[in-house]
Amino acid sequence: MTFEELTLALGVEDHAPLPEGYYPAPKEREGELCSLELIDRLHEKFNLYGEYYEAVRRGFLDLENDPLRKAYLDSVSLYFKDSPMKPLRKLKYPQSVGTPASDMLPFLVHLPSVERTYEIYRERGFTHEEALASLEIFQIYIREEEHYRTRIVGVSRPISGWMCQFTKGEMFYLGRGGLNFQPIRLSDKAPYFLRNKKSGALQPVFGTAFPVHKSGLPLGCVGAEEEGGSFLAEFEETETEYIGYPSDSRKISLEKKAFSKEEWTLAISPGDAVISTHIFWDADFSPETVEKAFTEGVARAKACYPEYDFKALYCCSWLMSPEINDALGEKSKLSMFSARFTRYPMKSAGKAVFGYVFPGCSADSLEALPENTGLQRAFKKILLSGGHIFETPGLMLIADHFE
Numbered sequence: 001m002t003f004e005e006l007t008l009a010l011g012v013e014d015h016a017p018l019p020e021g022y023y024p025a026p027k028e029r030e031g032e033l034c035s036l037e038l039i040d041r042l043h044e045k046f047n048l049y050g051e052y053y054e055a056v057r058r059g060f061l062d063l064e065n066d067p068l069r070k071a072y073l074d075s076v077s078l079y080f081k082d083s084p085m086k087p088l089r090k091l092k093y094p095q096s097v098g099t100p101a102s103d104m105l106p107f108l109v110h111l112p113s114v115e116r117t118y119e120i121y122r123e124r125g126f127t128h129e130e131a132l133a134s135l136e137i138f139q140i141y142i143r144e145e146e147h148y149r150t151r152i153v154g155v156s157r158p159i160s161g162w163m164c165q166f167t168k169g170e171m172f173y174l175g176r177g178g179l180n181f182q183p184i185r186l187s188d189k190a191p192y193f194l195r196n197k198k199s200g201a202l203q204p205v206f207g208t209a210f211p212v213h214k215s216g217l218p219l220g221c222v223g224a225e226e227e228g229g230s231f232l233a234e235f236e237e238t239e240t241e242y243i244g245y246p247s248d249s250r251k252i253s254l255e256k257k258a259f260s261k262e263e264w265t266l267a268i269s270p271g272d273a274v275i276s277t278h279i280f281w282d283a284d285f286s287p288e289t290v291e292k293a294f295t296e297g298v299a300r301a302k303a304c305y306p307e308y309d310f311k312a313l314y315c316c317s318w319l320m321s322p323e324i325n326d327a328l329g330e331k332s333k334l335s336m337f338s339a340r341f342t343r344y345p346m347k348s349a350g351k352a353v354f355g356y357v358f359p360g361c362s363a364d365s366l367e368a369l370p371e372n373t374g375l376q377r378a379f380k381k382i383l384l385s386g387g388h389i390f391e392t393p394g395l396m397l398i399a400d401h402f403e
Helices: 003-009 027-032 036-046 050-065 067-082 100-108 111-124 128-135 137-147 157-167 287-304 322-328 333-338 374-384
Strands: 179-185 192-196 202-206 210-212 231-233 241-246 257-260 264-268 273-279 312-317 392-397
Touching: 003 067, 027 067, 036 050, 036 111, 050 067, 050 100, 050 137, 067 100, 067 111, 100 137, 100 157, 111 128, 111 157, 128 137, 137 157, 179 287, 192 241, 202 257, 202 264, 264 392, 273 287, 287 312, 287 333, 322 333, 322 374
Parallel strands: 273 312
Antiparallel strands: 179 273, 192 202, 192 264, 202 241, 210 231, 241 257, 312 392
């Protein structure tokens, strides 16, 4: 059986081929494969699974009843161990069929890499305690799956892809506030940010051939898909002015505006390095906790990823949606969190909210959405009225807030 035949037998269409030497798993690398001995060793060294230790063992033992998934695990986990991060995000794991083995498979592929993960964090300058805090995400994501997303005891395929960034040491968690951090560069579709010389206020200005719907939403947002009346925003710099399409947190202006260089300076451009902060489901949004997490996260990112010249702290989430401010009021913890950032619109399907606020539900049956919490009731009202809760990005300048 070839690797392509294996993946087809597991119901995976068009799986990326593995390079030579991974399938079948070479006998000389058997000691590197996922095993009970490895699972136990990682538990003893790092307490990697927390309360899910027995569930992880059970998922692995269940592979005895599923030799195809075991063969897949052996080959892919070795490739996972050797490969840089980017190709790993494209792996298509077999769909869960409700067994412990299939629920846990996308988690198990990470385990042969974890001891190297710890070393990567230490080599970058993180302390032993900080490296252990980042490894805590392995149990955090199982907990999120069980309680908030798929309700499985394991890890879903998309979350396994997201975890690659931790496994390769390209994202870190300090164990504070439920906020983790990732060095990135802003997309070439991000706006330019102008800073007012007098007030310090930031103004997003779109350009770089960014497609704008006639409503002012980014073209392709749910409800803003038709191209009629859309246009490409352009950004221009002259000797005296910056010229482009400014935005607020919701929409982009349909008219070009000039900003005098006597009053404004260019602070952030597409491609600049930023520290992206991501939010676990049980994050503590109290202002003092957020401030401490941000301050420590920025400091450790600058110290441990010196190859980046970070300009800003960045966040993109449905939790940043201006609709939250409308629904909960400006004094709510979530509203105060998002108000720290200068926000701008991005292309969004508006679906991310469902996995957290409405677990197990979809946009296909809005009337059936639960109303058990204040957030559910507020968001259901928005959705039923034809509104959307878009994922919204924003940033704050490091120089203004953390230096």
